[in-house]
Amino acid sequence: MGYNQFSFLFFLCLCLLSLSSSIPHHLCRRDESISLLKFKKKLTVNSSVSSDGDGFCETFYNQMPHQKTSSWKMSRDCCSWDGVTCDEMTGHVIELNLSCSQLVGKIDSNSNLFQLSHLQRLDLFYNNFPGSHIFPEFDSGRFSSLTHLDLFKSSFSGQIPLKISHLSKLQSLSLSPSSETNLRLAARDFKLLFQNLTKLTALQLKGINISSTISLNFFSHLTTLRLLSLSNCNLRGPIPKSLSNLTRLELLVLDGNTLNGTMPSWMFSQLPSLRYLILSNNHFSGQLEDFKSNSLSGYVDVSLFSDLKQLRVLDLSYTSISLTNENKVNVTWLESLDKLGLAACEVKELEFLRSAKQLGDLDLSNNKLQGRIPVWAWSNWMFSMRSSLPIPPNTTWLFFISQNNMSGEIPSSICNLTSLEMLDLGRNNLRGEIPQCLGNMTALGVLDIRHNNLSGNLPTTFISGSSLRSLNLHGNKLEGKIPRSLAHCKELEVLDLGDNHLIGTFPMWLGTLPKLQVLSLRSNELHGSIRTSTIENIFPNLRMLDLSSNAFTGNLPKCLLQHLKAMRTIDPSKMEPSDGYYQDTVAVVTKGLELEVVRILSLYTTVDLSNNKFEGHIPSIVGDLVALRVLNLSHNGWEGHIPLSLGNLSVVESLDLSGNHLSGEIPQQLASLTFLSLLNLFHNHLRGCIPQGPQFATFENYSYEGNDGLRGFPVSKVCGDDHVSNTVSGLDDQEGDSEFLNDFRKAALMGYGSGLCVGLSIIYMVSTRNPIWLARIILKLEHKIITRRKKKQRLVRNNKRRNNHL
Numbered sequence: 001m002g003y004n005q006f007s008f009l010f011f012l013c014l015c016l017l018s019l020s021s022s023i024p025h026h027l028c029r030r031d032e033s034i035s036l037l038k039f040k041k042k043l044t045v046n047s048s049v050s051s052d053g054d055g056f057c058e059t060f061y062n063q064m065p066h067q068k069t070s071s072w073k074m075s076r077d078c079c080s081w082d083g084v085t086c087d088e089m090t091g092h093v094i095e096l097n098l099s100c101s102q103l104v105g106k107i108d109s110n111s112n113l114f115q116l117s118h119l120q121r122l123d124l125f126y127n128n129f130p131g132s133h134i135f136p137e138f139d140s141g142r143f144s145s146l147t148h149l150d151l152f153k154s155s156f157s158g159q160i161p162l163k164i165s166h167l168s169k170l171q172s173l174s175l176s177p178s179s180e181t182n183l184r185l186a187a188r189d190f191k192l193l194f195q196n197l198t199k200l201t202a203l204q205l206k207g208i209n210i211s212s213t214i215s216l217n218f219f220s221h222l223t224t225l226r227l228l229s230l231s232n233c234n235l236r237g238p239i240p241k242s243l244s245n246l247t248r249l250e251l252l253v254l255d256g257n258t259l260n261g262t263m264p265s266w267m268f269s270q271l272p273s274l275r276y277l278i279l280s281n282n283h284f285s286g287q288l289e290d291f292k293s294n295s296l297s298g299y300v301d302v303s304l305f306s307d308l309k310q311l312r313v314l315d316l317s318y319t320s321i322s323l324t325n326e327n328k329v330n331v332t333w334l335e336s337l338d339k340l341g342l343a344a345c346e347v348k349e350l351e352f353l354r355s356a357k358q359l360g361d362l363d364l365s366n367n368k369l370q371g372r373i374p375v376w377a378w379s380n381w382m383f384s385m386r387s388s389l390p391i392p393p394n395t396t397w398l399f400f401i402s403q404n405n406m407s408g409e410i411p412s413s414i415c416n417l418t419s420l421e422m423l424d425l426g427r428n429n430l431r432g433e434i435p436q437c438l439g440n441m442t443a444l445g446v447l448d449i450r451h452n453n454l455s456g457n458l459p460t461t462f463i464s465g466s467s468l469r470s471l472n473l474h475g476n477k478l479e480g481k482i483p484r485s486l487a488h489c490k491e492l493e494v495l496d497l498g499d500n501h502l503i504g505t506f507p508m509w510l511g512t513l514p515k516l517q518v519l520s521l522r523s524n525e526l527h528g529s530i531r532t533s534t535i536e537n538i539f540p541n542l543r544m545l546d547l548s549s550n551a552f553t554g555n556l557p558k559c560l561l562q563h564l565k566a567m568r569t570i571d572p573s574k575m576e577p578s579d580g581y582y583q584d585t586v587a588v589v590t591k592g593l594e595l596e597v598v599r600i601l602s603l604y605t606t607v608d609l610s611n612n613k614f615e616g617h618i619p620s621i622v623g624d625l626v627a628l629r630v631l632n633l634s635h636n637g638w639e640g641h642i643p644l645s646l647g648n649l650s651v652v653e654s655l656d657l658s659g660n661h662l663s664g665e666i667p668q669q670l671a672s673l674t675f676l677s678l679l680n681l682f683h684n685h686l687r688g689c690i691p692q693g694p695q696f697a698t699f700e701n702y703s704y705e706g707n708d709g710l711r712g713f714p715v716s717k718v719c720g721d722d723h724v725s726n727t728v729s730g731l732d733d734q735e736g737d738s739e740f741l742n743d744f745r746k747a748a749l750m751g752y753g754s755g756l757c758v759g760l761s762i763i764y765m766v767s768t769r770n771p772i773w774l775a776r777i778i779l780k781l782e783h784k785i786i787t788r789r790k791k792k793q794r795l796v797r798n799n800k801r802r803n804n805h806l
Contacts, residue, residue, distance in 0.1 A: 027091035028078035035115035036078055036093070040069045042112075043105035046128070057100035057126055065100040065126070085121075092118035099125035099150070107132040114142050121148040125174070130181070133158040143167065150174040152204065157181040160208070162189045165196045173197070176206040187212035195221050202227040213237035219245055231278070232256035239263075244270040251276040255315065258283055263300060263321060275310045280317040280341055300324070315341030317363060322346040342367065343400065362392055365402040365424065389430065395419055402426040402448065410449075412437055422446040426472070434459055434473075439485065443467055450474040450496070458497075462488050470494040474520070482507050482521075491515060498522040498546065506530045506552065508560075511538025517566070520546040522608070529554030538563045548610040548632065555616040556609070567605055567625040570651060606630035610656065613637060618657075623648040634680060635659035642686075644669055656680040665689070666710075671696055682706045689719040 045067050057065050068082040078093070079086035085095035093116050107113065107129050114135070122143070134156055146167050155178040164173070177183040185193070185205070190212050194200065198221050211234040219225075219242040228246070231253050238261030239254070250273050260283040267277075300321045305314065314337065316323070323345045339361035340353075347367040353359075354376050389406055392399055396417055402424045409432035410425065420441060426448045433456035438447060440463050450472045457480035462468065468489045474496045481504040482497065492513050498520045505528040510519065512535060519542060530552060538559075539545075543566050605627040615637035622631070623645020631652055638660040646655070647669025655673075658680040666686060670676070671693030679699050687709025690696065697713070704710050712719030 027086050027088065028084075028093070029091050032093045032116060033074065033078040035112040036081070036084065037072060037074065038112040040072050043069075043103045045069065045102050046104045047102055065102050068098055068101040069103070087118070090118075094118055094145075095121040097121065097123040098127065099123045101127055103127040103129070105129060107135070109135065111135075117142045118145060119143055120145050122146060123148070123150040124154045125150045125152045127154045128178070130155045130157075132156050134160055134164070134175070134183075144169070146170060147199075148172040152176045152206070153178050155181045157183060160185045160189070160193075162193060165193050168196055169199060170197050171199050172202040173200060174202070174204040175208060176204070177208070182209060183207070184209045191215045191218065194218070198222070198224070200225055204229040205233055206230075207232045210234055211236075214240050216240045217242050219243050222246065223248075225249055226273075227251045229253035230257070235259060237261070239267070241266070243267070247271065248273055250274060250310075253278045254282065255280040257281075260284060263319075271308075273310055274308055276313040277308070277311065278313065278315040278341075279319055280315045280343075282319050284319045284321050310336075312336055313339040315339070315363075316345055317341040317343035319345070357393075359392060359396070361396065361398045363398070363400040364404065365400045367404055369404045369406070389414075389425070392417070397421045397443075400424040402428065404428055406430060409433075410435055410454075414438075415441060417441075418443065420444055421467070424448040425452070426450040428452055430454060433457070434478075436460065439463065439466075439483075445491070446470045448472040449476070452476055454478060456480075458483055458502075461485050464488045466491065468492055469515075472496045473500065475499045477501060479503070482510075484509060486510065487512055489513065493541075494518040496520040497524070500524055502526060506547070508533045508535070508538065511535055511563070515541055517541050518544040520544065521550065522546045523549040525551065527551040527553070530557055530560060532557045532559050536563075537565075540564075541566045543567065543605045543627075546606070546608045547612065548608045550612055552609070552612040552614060554614070556614055556619055558619050558621050561619060561621045561625065564625060567607070567627045570627045604629055606632075608632040609636065610634040611636075615639070617641075618643055618662075620645045622646065626650060628652050630654040632656040633660070638662055640664075642667055642670075646670060647672055649673065651675050654678040657684065658682045660684055662686060666691055679703050686710055690715070 047067070071080075071082040072078070072084075078084055079091070083097045083101065084093055085097070086092060087094050096113075096116065096119060103124075104127070132155065134151065144167070147169050148171060149164075149167070150172070152174045153176050156175075157177065160175065160183060164170075175183060185208050187210065190210050194203070200222055201224050203222070203225060204227070206229060213236055218240055222228075223245050225246050226248050228249060228251065232255070235254070235257040236259065239259060241264070244264075244266045247270065249271050252271070252274060253276070255278045259279075263279070263284045267274075300316075300323055305311065308314075323342060335355045335357055337356045338358055340356065340359060341361075341363040343363045344366040347364060347369060350369070389408055389410060390401075391411065391414055394417060397419045399417070399420060399422070403426065406425070406428040408430065410430055412435040414420075414423075415435060415437035418441070421443050422445060424446070427450065430449070430452040431454065434449065434454055436459050438444070439459035439461045442463065442465060445467045446469060448470070451474065454473070454476040455478065458473070458478055460483045462483065462485040466489045469491050470493060471486075471489075472494065475498070478497070478500040480502065482502060484507075486492070486495070486507075487509055490513060493515050494517060495510070496518065499522065502521070502524040504526060506521075506526065508531065510516065511533065516539065519539075526547075527550065540563065542564055545564075605625075606629055607622075607625065608630065610632045611634070613636065614633075617640040618633060618638050620643040623643055625631075626648055628649050629651060631646075631649065631654070634656040635658070638657070639662065641664035642657065642662055644667045646652075647667055649655075650673065652673055653675050655670075655676060655678070659682070662681075662684040663686065665688035666681065668691045670679075671691040673695060676695045677698075679696075681704055682702060683706035686704075686707040688711070690704065690710055690712040692713065699714065701714055704715055
């Protein structure tokens with residue numbers, strides 16, 4: 001009987017347990033559920049935000065942006081909401097993961113977010129919270145349990161508070177501004193901030209404006225660090241010895257700073273776990289006291305890296321060092337090496353890469369490689385031996401080998417790299433035809449083969465769904481017509497086909513590309529009139545149009561100009577991105593000098609139609625393109641008056657109307673163009689008085705030569721009782737404000753040209769560190785500018801005295 005009673009009781013307990021497990025448990029605390037809903041209510045969801053154009057969400061979270069807060073409803077337990085994790089025992093919200101959630105709005109100090117006092121993880125990665133500051137509430141103890149904080153690229157701005165140091169349990173900290181915001185960390189706070197954060201295992205401060213040295217004992221308290229990234233933080237000075245205390249370090253990223261001094265040898269001997277080392281774009285130099293060689297100043301022997309047994313990623317590009325193998329030792333780098341960046345490291349031979357068979361990302365651009373590629377490279381990286389261009393493994397997604405002396409043809413086997421996203425073969429001696437299959441590579445986003453000796457036709461077939469964003473074939477010997485299949489490349493932003501032998505008429509159908517910002521067809525054999533288009537909204541995002549040095553004829557249709565929406569608005573919010581794999585530059589040729597101006601193309605807006613056979617009147621609608629920095633209509637057959645509407649181009653810095661048949665007077669409205677630093681009106685039929693104003697007082701005779709009817713300063717004929725306006729004082733300040741002249745100081749002298757033309761080149765992995773010879777040229781150029789400015793002022797004063805005397 002007792003046994004039966006026990007069996008019944010046991011069965012009853014099982015039933016009760018089963019019943020209790022079937023009843024839903026509402027773990028979430030009501031007050032925290034309400035706080036989350038109030039937090040959500042103050043934000044909006046915008047599907048266009050975090051579109052993942054940079055691939056951050058897919059790369060770091062293996063997900064595409066989606067609206068996590070759409071599942072947040074009071075009728076459901078908040079612990080089941082997307083992005084919310086609760087403690088199973090207490091029901092408190094301990095984790096809030098809203099990464100890539102397309103959220104928009106401002107988070108202030110009164111946000112209900114701070115009611116979640118039991119949070120251990122807070123992840124707001126890749127949203128848009130403009131005007132939000134990093135929370136000053138950290139000192140109140142509300143987030144005292146926080147172990148992980150990620151505010152990477154979520155548009156937070158302002159000063160990073162020292163009070164973050166109160167989060168003594170913090171293990172992971174990731175802070176970075178978006179491209180349109182600015183995060184700062186005071187130099188003093190940078191030295192004190194991490195003294196209390198002794199449990200950190202991961203620290204990422206990317207693009208933070210710190211402007212400080214790294215103190216000698218900075219790393220002494222961070223011995224648990226495994227991941228450290230301080231890229232693009234304006235750090236300077238040497239790497240301190242205390243970094244050697246981080247013996248668990250697996251990833252070290254210090255690129256994009258101005259660190260200098262020696263590249264310490266202990267970095268390679270005392271950091272045995274290091275797998276990722278990125279030091280590119282710094283200023284390392286000096287006597288290297290490494291443990292294997294007595295290298296000369298600024299030189300690093302390749303054997304220095306052979307002891308890093310775990311190394312998978314190494315980037316030393318643009319660090320002002322030179323890799324050598326002076327000891328002639330038989331050293332090879334690890335087979336496990338997956339990414340290697342050695343751009344501008346004066347690499348002369350490849351023997352040390354013999355065993356690196358797994359390379360998926362290799363940058364050898366701007367080096368001194370020459371001759372034939374070694375036989376072993378063919379077996380490691382190639383499918384055939386039909387050319388002297390090495391082909392990397394199938395897994396490669398970035399391949400940069402520009403600015404070397406590579407010769408031979410581009411093998412069609414390069415199209416077997418199905419993962420390839422960026423291909424830069426620019427500035428080599430490659431010849432032959434472009435493989436037709438390159439147009440069929442769906443993953444390829446950047447194709448740069450500029451400045452080679454390629455001939456034949458362009459690829460005739462670009463497939464639908466192409467990822468191509470930038471196509472640069474400038475400076476080859478390409479022939480034939482521009483293929484209409486380029487219209488399939490809906491992601492295309494930059495198209496540079498300049499300096500070739502292309503034929504045909506203007507490809508108006510390119511106007512259907514919604515993202516096209518740059519179109520350069522200069523110096524080809526294109527001809528005929530530009531016909532009126534029936535297509536609506538053509539070229540909506542175009543910012544640079546260069547059709548110079550062709551044989552275009554007839555009138556310029558108004559329909560082409562009236563749809564250039566990006567040129568009709570000055571957008572001050574446009575900012576230069578803080579990072580990226582390539583940097584856009586603009587080549588400006590003026591008065592016989594071609595200068596490469598380092599500018600982001602979304603800021604530098606130009607139209608160059610020079611050296612063609614256009615005729616008729618200059619359309620007045622040109623004056624609606626108010627964002628123009630450079631307008632060049634020279635050496636055509638324009639006639640009639642200069643449109644008064646050109647006075648609306650308030651930010652124009654260069655205006656060239658020379659070599660036409662223009663008549664009438666120079667519009668007085670042009671005197672109000674305060675940014676104008678270059679004006680060419682020579683060889684027209686202009687007459688009357690030259691307008692007087694601050695900028696016009698700086699222009700010399702050559703700006704007006706060949707216009708016998710013009711009078712007034714600076715030509716010899718006096719215009720009635722007009723005198724030079726007493727506006728020369730302050731010219732230095734106004735000229736100093738000219739972005740055009742500021743860009744000259746960043747320019748690289750490239751060659752010789754005539755007139756004023758605007759070209760385009762895309763430079764991948766470009767160094768912003770100017771060599772000594774370039775610095776000397778820039779100094780001479782500045783000296784000439786200053787000398788010419790003083791000469792002008794003397795002429796103005798002398799002319800004024802002469803007129804007063806008369």
